[in-house]
Amino acid sequence: xxxxxxxxxxxxxxxxxxxxxxxxxxxxxxxxxxxxxxxxxxxxxxxxxxxxxxxxxxxxxxxxxxxxxxxxxxxxxxxxxxxxxxxxxxxxxxxxxxxxxxxxxxxxxxxxxxxxxxxxxxxxxxxxxxxxxxxxxxxxxxxxxxxxxxxxxxxxxxxxxxxxxxxxxxxxxxxxxxxxxxxxxxxxxxxxxxxxxxxxxxxxxxxxxxxxxxxxxxxxxxxxxxxxxxxxxxxxxxxxxxxxxxxxxxxxxxxxxxxxxxxxxxxxxxxxxxxxxxxxxxxxxxxxxxxxxxxx
Amino acid sequence: xxxxxxxxxxxxxxxxxxxxxxxxxxxxxxxxxxxxxxxxxxxxxxxxxxxxxxxxxxxxxxxxxxxxxxxxxxxxxxxxxxxxxxxxxxxxxxxxxxxxxxxxxxxxxxxxxxxxxxxxxxxxxxxxxxxxxxxxxxxxxxxxxxxxxxxxxxxxxxxxxxxxxxxxxxxxxxxxxxxxxxxxxxxxxxxxxxxxxxxxxxxxxxxxxxxxxxxxxxxxxxxxxxxxxxxxxxxxxxxxxxxxxxxxxxxxxxxxxxxxxxxxxxxxxxxxxxxxxxxxxxxxxxxxxxxxxxxxxxxxxxxxxxxxxxxxxxxxxxxxxxxxxxxxx
Numbered sequence: 001x002x003x004x005x006x007x008x009x010x011x012x013x014x015x016x017x018x019x020x021x022x023x024x025x026x027x028x029x030x031x032x033x034x035x036x037x038x039x040x041x042x043x044x045x046x047x048x049x050x051x052x053x054x055x056x057x058x059x060x061x062x063x064x065x066x067x068x069x070x071x072x073x074x075x076x077x078x079x080x081x082x083x084x085x086x087x088x089x090x091x092x093x094x095x096x097x098x099x100x101x102x103x104x105x106x107x108x109x110x111x112x113x114x115x116x117x118x119x120x121x122x123x124x125x126x127x128x129x130x131x132x133x134x135x136x137x138x139x140x141x142x143x144x145x146x147x148x149x150x151x152x153x154x155x156x157x158x159x160x161x162x163x164x165x166x167x168x169x170x171x172x173x174x175x176x177x178x179x180x181x182x183x184x185x186x187x188x189x190x191x192x193x194x195x196x197x198x199x200x201x202x203x204x205x206x207x208x209x210x211x212x213x214x215x216x217x218x219x220x221x222x223x224x225x226x227x228x229x230x231x232x233x234x235x236x237x238x239x240x241x242x243x244x245x246x247x248x249x250x251x252x253x254x255x256x257x258x259x260x261x262x263x264x265x266x267x268x269x270x271x272x273x274x275x276x277x278x279x280x281x282x283x284x285x286x287x288x289x290x291x292x293x294x295x296x
Numbered sequence: 297x298x299x300x301x302x303x304x305x306x307x308x309x310x311x312x313x314x315x316x317x318x319x320x321x322x323x324x325x326x327x328x329x330x331x332x333x334x335x336x337x338x339x340x341x342x343x344x345x346x347x348x349x350x351x352x353x354x355x356x357x358x359x360x361x362x363x364x365x366x367x368x369x370x371x372x373x374x375x376x377x378x379x380x381x382x383x384x385x386x387x388x389x390x391x392x393x394x395x396x397x398x399x400x401x402x403x404x405x406x407x408x409x410x411x412x413x414x415x416x417x418x419x420x421x422x423x424x425x426x427x428x429x430x431x432x433x434x435x436x437x438x439x440x441x442x443x444x445x446x447x448x449x450x451x452x453x454x455x456x457x458x459x460x461x462x463x464x465x466x467x468x469x470x471x472x473x474x475x476x477x478x479x480x481x482x483x484x485x486x487x488x489x490x491x492x493x494x495x496x497x498x499x500x501x502x503x504x505x506x507x508x509x510x511x512x513x514x515x516x517x518x519x520x521x522x523x524x525x526x527x528x529x530x531x532x533x534x535x536x537x538x539x540x541x542x543x544x545x546x547x548x549x550x551x552x553x554x555x556x557x558x559x560x561x562x563x564x565x566x567x568x569x570x571x572x573x574x575x576x577x578x579x580x581x582x583x584x585x586x587x588x589x590x591x592x593x594x595x596x597x598x599x600x601x602x603x604x605x606x607x608x609x610x611x612x613x614x615x616x617x618x619x620x621x622x623x624x625x
Contacts, residue, residue, distance in 0.1 A: 189356055192398040198353055200413040200464070201386035211401050290403060290448040 001275055005268075009061075012267045013054050016260055023070050023258035044070060057264070067261030071254070076265045079250065084269075086156040087246040090169065091231040093162050098170035098177060099224060105174075106181025106220075111208055113186065121178060128175030137168040137241035154243035165242045169235055173227045180223050184216035191215070217288050225281035229274040297328040300369065300471060300504045301350070307363035308342075308349045319345055319575050321528040322364065324602065327472070332498060332505040334519035334536070336512065336551070340572045342528045343508045347474045350506070351391060352381050369471070387417040390465035394477040396457035400449040407445025410464055417468045428467065436463040436493060455486035459493065466497060473498070476508045491518055512555050516540060521608070524548050527573055527583035530602075533610040544611040546588045582614065590615060 024041035025032070032040075041047050045056065060067060066076035109121035144164060145153040151160050188194065189212055197207045234248025247266060254262035286292045308320040320342050327333045335343050348354065350366055352373065366373040368389070373381070385391075390413075393399045401409055410429045414420065420428060426445075433441035436459045449457055458478060465473055475494065479487040495518060498505050507518055515522055515536065522539045524532040524547065532545040543549045550568035570587040573579055579586050585595040592614060600614045 192393060192395050193401040194356075195353060196391075196393065196399045196461075196464075197401070197412075198355055199351060199385055199391040201382045201384070201416055202412060203382065204355070211404070214403050215401070288403065291450050 001279075004275060005271065008271045009058065009268060010054070012264050012271070013057060014050070016263050016267070017050060017053075019255065019258060021258045023260060026257055027070055061268075066265040069254075069259055069262050071257045071259045071262075076261050079262065080247075080265070080269070083245050083247055083250055086244065087232065087234050087248075090156075090162055090165055090244070090246065091228065093166035094170035094173065094231055095224070095228050097166065098174035098227075102174040102177025103181050103220070105178040107185060107208070107213060109178065109182040110185035110189065111204075118182075121182070125175040125178040128171040128178075131171060133168050133172070133235065133237045134241050136171060137164070137238055140164045140167060141241070156245050161242075161244075165238050165244055168238050168241070169231060173224075173231075176223060176227070177220060180220050181216065184219050185212055188212045188216045214288060218285060221281055221284050221288065225277050225284075229277045232273040232277070233270045297331070299326050299367075300329045300331075301327040301506075302367040303346070303350065303364070304367070305364035306346070306349060306361065306366060308345055308359060309362045311358040311360075315576075316362075317575055318362065319528050320349065323525070323528070323530055324364075325523040325530050325533055327504050327506060328521075329471075329504055330498075330502045331520045332495075332507055332518055334515040334522040335506060335508045335525060336510060336515055336522060337525035338510065338572050341525045343510075343525055344476050346525070347391065347476050347506065347508055350474065351385055351389060352376070352378075353385075353391075383417075386413040386470075387468045388470055389472040389474060390468070390470040391474045391476065392458070392461045392465050392478045394480050396454050396461055396481060397449075399461055400457055402449055404448075405445065406447055406449065406452075406460055410445070410460070410467060413464060414467050432463045432467050433460075436460075436466070436497070438463070453486075454482055455490065458482060458486075458490050462490070462493065462497070466501070469501065470503065472504045472506065474506045474508070477510070478507075479514065480509070480511070487514075494518070512551065524551070527578065528575065529583070529612070530610075531584070531612050533608070535608060538607070538609060544605065544609070544616060545584075545613050546590050546615075547584050550587075582612075592618075594618070 022037075022041075024037050024044060024046055027044070028037045028040045038047075045053060048056070057067070066080075068075055069079055072079065105121040105124060109118040112118050141153050141164065144150045151164050152158075155161050189208075191212075194207060194212055197211045202211075232247075234246040234251065236248040236252050238244065239246040239249045247269075251263065251266050253259075254266065303326065304324050306320055306323040307318060309316050309318045311317070323342070323346055325333065325335075335346065337343050345359070348359070349361055350368075350373070352361070354360060361374050364374070368384070373384070376384070400406075407426070407429055410432070411425055414425045414428055418425070418428070429445060430441050433444060438444055438456065438459055444452070444460075449460075452460065462478075473494075478494070479490050482490060491514065494505065494507075497503070505518075507514070509515060519536050521533070521535045523530045524539075524545065526547050532539070532543070532548045534544075539548065540552060543552050547568070554565065554567050556565055568587055573583055573586070579596075581597045582588070582591070582595045582599055585591040588595065595614050600612045600617050602610050602612045603616050604610055605616070
């Protein structure tokens, strides 16, 4: 994990600096003279050779200093403080309901293949995937915030503010999980050991969850892990629609301003989160499949 | 002898694209108590489907019994509900399958899988149930049974897994064991061990066995009586000695003739020409007639009836039916 992060830090640093545009000019403002811009550039340390800049950045990083925002002049860690947790909460809420409902719909669709629960489930899944986030978000705001007044239209003040964004974010993921659960379970249900279970005299309500579902979960866990990683990175669209103070919008704003320290810190944080999620997925693989446990 | 299972004119069909396809076209045979009946025939003749029909294991397929009866201990299974069948499956009749590699749940410990039918069918407490698992594992010759229960199927060899399957099937003392090609997927030395084990358990428990196989060597080794199946029907039924001694049906003769014999030098193996007919496109008359060397005009027109040859022998062939008529006429 440490070597990966080291390589990632190099990539992030150099690619960030490859973004065209000059932060010194943006900080100095439109009317600044060339000299003023140069003074600011020196203050920000941007006139140093890029390798020196990287070494300075890394040594600060090891001391727990993520740098200072070029745009706001605030420490990056402070800017993250009030945006990180809302993004985490939103991710868990979206993922939570998407997992529960996705598994349920997928299982019912597979068990009642080509019967009405299957049709109903797959129509739900296709609609979930097809609806773009900004559209679904706006529709939800229109119905539940404006007309019914049940939920606030935006922000992240109380738990109520999280409901609509999490529905918007989770819809696509729930649909994907439902489809993967269905196809994986259908395949498992054809396996020989399912017939063995039935030949023992087991009920379907034991055969399906105990024997079939667990054997079908590996692809589902893979997809869920990937989606979880993406969610942690925040969603620009949903955060914009719900004016939600999350990490996604901060990243876009920072890129627009060439706010190098913020971009770098945020990308590094996403990488750590992604690596952690992948680690958890690997642990879950070994829990689900004893073969993986013994090979490694 | 008392009959344990009597299958009578059993018909099983599948529905595909709204078309009904009859695979079993009136299967009849019986198994006595404590007897091993071999069910033989080429691939695709309906042997496995016969066994699944007896257990009524059709879940997940479009299969259904569309005619005939299955009388088990005097009760007709065809009218039993799924709930009633669950009480019979695993307890009164149990099943072993061809593929030991895939017939066990890969993510469940051996002990846990063995406990399932015991918890379901036997009135034992948890401690007794676990002891019973160890007892039954030792009975099927599993070494270090106390450790194996904590292992997963992939840690065991094919032969060991088949022993586990046998243990699972035997755990609730069934009266009927259905073994669907139990040794086909194993290598020859292991085959012999598994057959030996099955024979020994069958004698000890006085259990009846329906042994499905296409290996006549296995039949000669294991069975008391044999039913030969062709194209969804039993064409000949006889005790094992009579069958090998004087096969009546041309198909049986062909099967026995195509087994290579040690000490008999042959440049070419004999085989039965042609293939098993497609269930959607059955020939008129006797289904074997197009492949039969001795076919007569009537064979192509009408299907022969089962003729009782006495001494528990039965055969469906026009040569026999017509021959009888001539004798009595």
